Amino acid sequence: MSGMNAMGARHPIDLTVNGQRRSIEVFAHHTLLDVLREDLGLTGTKECCLVGECGACTVIIDGRSVDSCLVLGVEADGAEVTTVEGLAVDGRLSAVQRTFLETGAAQCGFCIPGQLVSAHALLADVPHPTRPQVEEGLAGNLCRCAGYEQIIEAVLSGADLGSSTADDGRDQGRLSTPAMGDRSATPDAELAPQ
Amino acid sequence: MRAFAYERPTRLDDAIALIDGHGPDARPLAGGTDLIIRLRDGSLRPRIVVDVKGVAELDAEIREEDGFLAFGALTTMTDIVVDGRVGRDYPALAEAALFVGSVQIRNRATLVGNMCNASPAADTSPALLVYGARIVATGPSGTRRVPLDEFFVRSGVTTLARGELVQAIELPRPTGRRGSVHLRRTRRRGHDLASVTLACAVTPDGVTRLAYGSVGPRPVLVLDDTGLLADPTAPAADKVRRLEMLFAGASPSPTSMRASPQYRLAMLHVLGLRAVATAIERLASGASQ
Numbered sequence: 001m002s003g004m005n006a007m008g009a010r011h012p013i014d015l016t017v018n019g020q021r022r023s024i025e026v027f028a029h030h031t032l033l034d035v036l037r038e039d040l041g042l043t044g045t046k047e048c049c050l051v052g053e054c055g056a057c058t059v060i061i062d063g064r065s066v067d068s069c070l071v072l073g074v075e076a077d078g079a080e081v082t083t084v085e086g087l088a089v090d091g092r093l094s095a096v097q098r099t100f101l102e103t104g105a106a107q108c109g110f111c112i113p114g115q116l117v118s119a120h121a122l123l124a125d126v127p128h129p130t131r132p133q134v135e136e137g138l139a140g141n142l143c144r145c146a147g148y149e150q151i152i153e154a155v156l157s158g159a160d161l162g163s164s165t166a167d168d169g170r171d172q173g174r175l176s177t178p179a180m181g182d183r184s185a186t187p188d189a190e191l192a193p194q
Numbered sequence: 195m196r197a198f199a200y201e202r203p204t205r206l207d208d209a210i211a212l213i214d215g216h217g218p219d220a221r222p223l224a225g226g227t228d229l230i231i232r233l234r235d236g237s238l239r240p241r242i243v244v245d246v247k248g249v250a251e252l253d254a255e256i257r258e259e260d261g262f263l264a265f266g267a268l269t270t271m272t273d274i275v276v277d278g279r280v281g282r283d284y285p286a287l288a289e290a291a292l293f294v295g296s297v298q299i300r301n302r303a304t305l306v307g308n309m310c311n312a313s314p315a316a317d318t319s320p321a322l323l324v325y326g327a328r329i330v331a332t333g334p335s336g337t338r339r340v341p342l343d344e345f346f347v348r349s350g351v352t353t354l355a356r357g358e359l360v361q362a363i364e365l366p367r368p369t370g371r372r373g374s375v376h377l378r379r380t381r382r383r384g385h386d387l388a389s390v391t392l393a394c395a396v397t398p399d400g401v402t403r404l405a406y407g408s409v410g411p412r413p414v415l416v417l418d419d420t421g422l423l424a425d426p427t428a429p430a431a432d433k434v435r436r437l438e439m440l441f442a443g444a445s446p447s448p449t450s451m452r453a454s455p456q457y458r459l460a461m462l463h464v465l466g467l468r469a470v471a472t473a474i475e476r477l478a479s480g481a482s483q
Contacts, residue, residue, distance in 0.1 A: 007241065008197035028200030028243065031230065051231050052299055064272070064301040070230045071302070072223075074200055075245060118297065140296020 013077035017042070018086030026073040033057045035073035036083060044084040044113045055141035058114040058121075059083050065121035067140070084113035087120055096120060096158030105154040107145035115141045119155045128159050195234050199242040206251040206332060206359070212244045214334050214357025222246050222359060224268060225302040227295070228311050252361060256280065262364045264330075271300035271308075271318075283368055285476075286321035286376035286393045293317050293378055293388075306360045309345065312352050315408035319346070320393035321376050323405035323415040325365050333358035348411035372397050373477025377465045381452060389453035390461045394469035396477050400424045404437075404466060409444040409458050416440040423470050426478070430467065437466045 005011065010025040017040060026035050036042045036059070045068060048056035052067040059068045060082040087094045093101075096119045106112045115138060122129060122137035129137060134155045143151060203209040213220050219241040223229055232238040246252055247268060254268040256277050263279060274280050274291040281288045294300050294308070294317050308316050309329065319342075327342040334357045342363075345352050354360070374395035380386035391413075392406040400421030407413035422428050422436050441462055446455040453461075 005199045005201060007199045009199070011200060027197065029195040029197050029233070031195075050234060052227055052295065055296065055298060058298055065298050066302050067227075067298045070227050070299075072200070072226065072230065072243075072245075074202075075223075075226070075247070077202075121297070137297060140298045 011074045011077075013074055015076045015078065016080045018082060028072060028074050030073045031069055032059070032061075032071040032073045032076050032081070033068040035076070036068060036081075039073075042083050042085050046110055046113055048110070049142075053140075053142070054111070055114045055118060055138075056111055058117040058141065060117060060121050063121075063124070065118055065140075082117070082120075084116055087116060094120065094158075095161040096123065096155060099154040099158040099161065100151070103150045103154040103157065105147060105150040107143075107147045111141060111143045111145075115143070115151055119158065122155070123159055129155070131156065196236065196239060198233070198240055200245065201242060202245040202248040204248050204250055206249050206361070209244055209246055209249050210333060210357055210359060212242065213359060216240075216242050217356055220244055222310075224307045225270065225304045227299050227303040228307065228313075246359065252359075259364070262328075262366050265305050265363045265365075267304065267306045267359070267361055269305050271295075271303050271305065272297075274305060275300065284321065284325055284365060284374070286324065286374040286395065287318060287365075289376040290318045290321045290378075290391075290393065293376075306363060309342070309363065310352060310354070310360055312346055312348075312350050312412070314349050314410060314412055315388045315391060316413070317376075317378065317388060317391055319407050319413040320391055320405035321374075322363065322365070323413060324374060324393045324395040324403040328364045328366075329360055330362040330364060331355075331358045332361045337361070339364070343415050346412040370398060371477060371480060373473040373475065373479075375469050375472040375476065377469050377472075379453075379461045379465060387452060390458050390465055392462065392465045392469055394466070394473045396424045396470070396473040398477065402470060402473070404440060404469070406441070406444065406462055406466070408452075409446040409462055411445070414443050416443070424474065424477075426474050433467060433470065434463065437463055437470075441466065 010027060012025050014023045024039055033047055036045050045059055046056035048054045050069045052070045057068040058065050061079050087097055118138050118141050126133055134152050201212055221229060221240040221243055223243050223245045252267040254273055255266045256269055257264045271291040271294045275288060294303055305318055308318050322342050329340045329342055329345050331338055331354055333355055372395055376393045378388045379390040380388055388408045391408050395403045402418040402423040405413055405415045423433055444459060444462055446458040448455050
């Protein structure tokens with residue numbers, strides 16, 4: 001067991017961000033969001049609600065999308081992190097990034113980095129999602145301009161373009177179930193106002 | 195966020211020693227979806243945060259053991275949602291896990307954390323209660339198993355002793371057919387904390403188990419062994435009267451912002467009646483356990 005770390009001490013961490021190895025020292029009480037924006041200068045990831053409701057700070061850690069405001073930077077030691085800056089490959093926008101532009105999915109644009117990261121995480125898992133799967137996959141990303149129709153359309157067209165990920169035919173997805181993205185399949189939906 | 199010391203022990207003994215040694219000044223960290231919010235808003239001010247994700251004895255596995263299914267301390271809601279065995283044998287738990295937050299939250303939030311946080315509104319508590327879940331807690335004096343019904347005290351308080359960590363949650367394997375379901379009521383259709391949450395399981399011997407949350411300081415488990423609720427032909431009015439007796443212990447907070455006590459109680463009965471009907475249907479169809 002390591003010695004007791006003092007309060008306010010800096011912790012050395014090694015992580016891979018957008019394919020690049022980074023070794024930095026972070027305060028334990030700084031979130032991954034703080035570390036990405038302030039220590040690594042990756043300001044594409046946005047700070048907004050800070051309680052895990054809006055999704056503006058969404059990043060992918062080891063293949064799963066998370067709210068980076070609810071992860072300590074020190075927890076990312078050894079992790080592979082993808083931010084919105086890592087979605088384009090060799091300077092070329094991903095299919096979904098292009099369809100976001102084409103459909104005018106961005107209005108004020110503030111939520112878009114998080115929407116894009118969630119879209120990538122969804123399509124990596126479910127290459128050809130249904131509309132309900134897109135709705136549920138992006139339900140953790142709020143858009144105050146309420147541009148949801150265009151955002152959903154952009155994700156669906158991005159998927160049609162083959163997306164940024166290989167289509168291995170597993171439309172069910174590792175992280176999805178038949179019920180996923182279709183909460184109306186549960187009897188609870190009867191209670192929802194129509 | 196205020197500064198705190200951070201430790202990431204690799205052995206369970208070391209994690210327990212840290213939690214035990216610091217007592218109320220220490221907080222364990224797994225998914226962090228509740229803890230980090232409370233560290234930031236200052237409602238929790240631990241001197242040390244003990245990240246248990248590096249502990250060799252703790253994992254995210256859902257394991258078939260002799261007579262039960264065990265969920266490791268690091269099992270996330272996403273792990274539960276995608277597990278075929280959970281969907282088949284414990285559908286109310288799969289349904290409840292799918293209602294937790296968003297994809298991002300489910301990818302991080304753990305089942306064990308949801309129990310240890312002991313929120314009366316926790317989505318997965320009612321399902322775990324109707325399935326007879328046990329908490330496996332390990333502390334300085336060894337490992338013990340506690341029925342989940344004896345684990346909750348009130349909001350944020352459990353019967354865990356100083357120095358104890360929850361290592362796993364065990365669900366007894368179903369002994370026969372079973373129909374079960376999870377229902378919840380929220381203010382709005384999207385993601386929200388539950389105003390009422392309820393799970394129901396009906397077995398062919400006529401026993402109905404109901405557990406409900408968000409209508410009192412802790413989730414409550416009740417049982418109807420008269421056969422009335424499980425009887426598809428029993429008049430609804432009789433079932434309503436029976437549910438009124440079973441729900442007598444509900445005591446919703448008068449100060450909660452999410453819903454008035456009157457509304458919660460009314461919805462508790464609506465959910466109860468619907469859940470019983472759905473559980474009976476599922477038992478009859480045999481499609482799910």
